[in-house]
Amino acid sequence: DTAVSQTPKYLVTQMGNDKSIKCEQNLGHDTMYWYKQDSKKFLKIMFSYNNKELIINETVPNRFSPKSPDKAHLNLHINSLELGDSAVYFCASSQDFREGYNEQFFGPGTRLTVL
Amino acid sequence: KQEVTQIPAALSVPEGENLVLNCSFTDSAIYNLQWFRQDPGKGLTSLLLIQSSQREQTSGRLNASLDKSSGRSTLYIAASQPGDSATYLCAGHMNRDDKIIFGKGTRLHILP
Numbered sequence A: 001d002t003a004v005s006q007t008p009k010y011l012v013t014q015m016g017n018d019k020s021i022k023c024e025q026n027l028g029h030d031t032m033y034w035y036k037q038d039s040k041k042f043l044k045i046m047f048s049y050n051n052k053e054l055i056i057n058e059t060v061p062n063r064f065s066p067k068s069p070d071k072a073h074l075n076l077h078i079n080s081l082e083l084g085d086s087a088v089y090f091c092a093s094s095q096d097f098r099e100g101y102n103e104q105f106f107g108p109g110t111r112l113t114v115l
Numbered sequence B: 001k002q003e004v005t006q007i008p009a010a011l012s013v014p015e016g017e018n019l020v021l022n023c024s025f026t027d028s029a030i031y032n033l034q035w036f037r038q039d040p041g042k043g044l045t046s047l048l049l050i051q052s053s054q055r056e057q058t059s060g061r062l063n064a065s066l067d068k069s070s071g072r073s074t075l076y077i078a079a080s081q082p083g084d085s086a087t088y089l090c091a092g093h094m095n096r097d098d099k100i101i102f103g104k105g106t107r108l109h110i111l112p
Helices: none
Strands: A004-007 A010-013 A019-025 A031-037 A043-050 A053-057 A064-070 A073-078 A087-094 A110-114 B004-007 B010-014 B019-025 B030-038 B044-050 B056-059 B062-067 B072-077 B086-094 B099-102 B106-111
Touching (some): A010 A019, A019 A031, A019 A087, A019 A110, A031 A073, A043 A064, A043 A073, A043 B099, A073 A087, B010 B019, B019 B030, B019 B086, B019 B106, B030 B072, B044 B056, B072 B086
Parallel strands (some): A010 A110, B010 B106
Antiparallel strands (some): A004 A019, A019 A073, A031 A087, A043 A053, A087 A110, B004 B019, B030 B044, B030 B086, B086 B099
């Protein structure tokens, strides 16, 4: 199946821990994104990468560090987790943000719960 | 600062009716506009993307329009079905840096 996939689907952890969420797309896209959906279901962009280069960093705390080993992967590492980090995190990809037609495709989400 | 607003926040209609979901944005510098649906506990599914040079897009029973001058987009759903029940999100792509701003969505419930 061609898709954007994320692992894990659910993540429950204690405050202060460090965790990672992985994202992979096999659509051949150049641009990948991380979004956060809070408890009120509001979606907000966190980062975007184009061909492993950081394009957007939306003043996210530096406890969040995206890593793109290649253009098909964009992982999200979170240090010193806080209660407010509990949310659903979505990965997405698009062909190339510089192109005119730039439809974004989303992964299934990772529900992070910080206790 | 771009803001995307969706009205109504929730909508219930009987099966078979045609309906319109509204999306408005404050900055006409929007580049593209994309409509998504989100089912409970699921990710987002892209429905339609309207490029800045276009005024509408159609896919099956869905038709989306974009009027940049008035800062509005609408999603028209014809002959609604219970399977259309979901949250519908509109999102504006800002210029070419592709920062995407989401509305808070309209929760649609189609009554059988």
